[in-house]
Amino acid sequence: MRVAVVVGTALLVINGTFPLVWMMLTSLKDENELIRVPITYWPEAITFQNYVQVFDQLPFARFMLNSAVVSISATVICVLVAALAGYALGRLNMPYRRTLLTGIVMTSMFPALVLLVPLYRMFLGMDVPLLSPLVAFLHDVGMTFMPTEVRTPNLLNTYWALIIPYVALSLPIATLILTSFFQLIPRDLESAALVDGCTRVEALFKVIAPVSAPGVVTAAIIIFVNSWNEFLLALTFNTAQTMRTVPVGITMYQGEFAFPWATISAAITVGVLPLVALILLFQQKIIAGLTAGGVKG
Template identity: 40%
Template structure:
């Protein structure tokens, strides 16, 4: 018994260390000086200077990338959640034809390889004059996050007691009123969960951002980080600084809302 406990604790510690260590090392690098980054043996405790943060803001326009990412990910989250509330409600609680087909079609979209739609999406956006514009990136992001949003919200809506609509109708509530006055407030944790997942997706996405935002003034943080180039050497310190800034909000979300995220991810996949 005692042996198995030691084994279990050891395995747990190892999983935690392996999960965190690579990123901790990168965040550590962002606090070093130019000299410390390249030193052998590596410096474990950095001098804690913020030089690389300053430099990535001054020389690499980091704040601009952050602003673009916030606009794109924020708008995507808002639009996807609004549309997913409507669709998820209908699929979870209303009588409707072809429900299975609609759910299946949405699930299929979540599995589409991006390359299969990239060319045509690019041409549609070009036709609309939406290349290098926020709406040009928001449109495909909404498309690709809708399945996740609808599945998660539908699974939360389904769990509310069935009598809610009847009670609301007796009190004279219309359909839309019932949805926004009663169902959405009661399923607020679900709405919040879906919003976190959609935001993380849109904040992290790289492929479409790379295709659609070819002008630097519109590029998002992942594109910026991927394309950081120094004049002679790789600017590792600046890359690490920008990466840390891109990741810390997500790490905070994960530590604050771990339960919700776990539930949301498995709700989308298993229960449906």
């Protein structure tokens, strides 16, 4: 049994890490070595030319910047919104809170694909209910100094076009995680603050907020990873070269028929570095968050 466990664990580790390790090894080989048969496992001559190619062919640094801006903003906004909701659902005595939580979690089951077209229209700019018809009417009756039409701004190819949907897509899971964390904080802590003369809002910021920091970090990491990895919406909404995110950008290296595997593998290696760093730093927190989301269901 002992041997079986050791072998199994070794297989598990190889299974989990091999594809990524293989990408790293591939990225260190030069083009000619890649197309050789039989394939080499360890690079014969290590070259960093592919990494130079990554940044030469496309503005990969810009992709990284875009991904970072979008993911970090989405994370900050989503954590704020989810923390408020999580506090309400996890700590406060309010009617229907289980139903509300189930409702919020259920929305995470909406396919992001369904949102694609309506969000595209929305970000393209659309009429504002009530306001747009009013302005059009006023313009028609002679108030020509007013703008002809009122539309929401065109958000395509801006960071907002991604930040807004990412906040919404991660909100259910973040709310779930934070709700279960808030439930763990002992009620006495808050009661003590209330007895000492804090109002409820003060108690929230002075007592609960510092204690809930670990939960917030966990939720933040998971939102960040979700946002960094999103592909479909990023592909559709931000089509300008300078506004691409990392996952979309990497798919842009492949040509019509040619797959420059060396460059692609180097790009993948660079693109997932932040994720690997997060895993290495916060593995236990991430697992706690994922399973908090899972076990509660």
